[in-house]
Amino acid sequence: MKTGEPVNEYFARTLTIVNKMKTNGENKTNAKVVSKILRSMTFKFNYVVCSIEESKDTSILTIDELQSSLLVHKQRINMSSLVEEAQALKISSMEQFGSRGRGRCS
Template identity: 60%
Template structure:
């Protein structure tokens, strides 16, 4: 019967988030049957009595496990952190020191990330806000979330922007969603499409404003005057043709 080969679990690396690392490391040490040494420390022999051979063997075994645990802990942290715990002689003292140093900062980071997630979720484009301005607001928050180790693909940001545009962009949003694979669309591609649409809207609104200004300035007699001018020009051309024919006779 073939012997099955099982991959050894990797030592969890400390990435600044204590809760996550501590959970993985505790589970790792449990799998090695070493966790009791971290939790309770190396057993001591009561003074005033000669230890038995069984007691000495127990202490010696615990010290060996403690050295192995320390080796795992040293593998999981970088040099800068290691330099702050070199004075710790046991695995338990190292564990307690890590907990004291980093548990509080992890909670702060988690609270900051939760606040950023909420801010990202409620983001909406403001009436009158330009496309570039809104993209800048969204990406600023997204980049802060990434700095807090939040895994965020471009598709998440693309989908967020599409569902939070103002109503005047409804048509182009539908068009983009129907003609593109939003899952693979980049942020730059989306921004380019929306900018083109924004420029077209600005041109149309500019033409409409110009026509409105003329109507307000000159009134409805402006439209009638234009019609009369066209009629007078045609009438003049007809009269000129009539005179030429008459002269030929």
């Protein structure tokens, strides 16, 4: 997987290669494909990969289930990034206007 590559694009590219290999007579089981996908994920997905490997039987995990699981985790990563960004913007705007979050006494 390339850094910054969307999960859906990575799966599409990978499954295209797997289908070509199957067309040429190679026997690639779903378990082998799932295993190779998990091994090739970027560093950002390390904790997700560990979680999937520990909580699920990867020998019976389908490619669709794996993709769904990775997409959900990616969405959570994106949401936490948005929350952090919003908090940073809030703090910087409070500093810019001199507010400390307290009411002013006259």
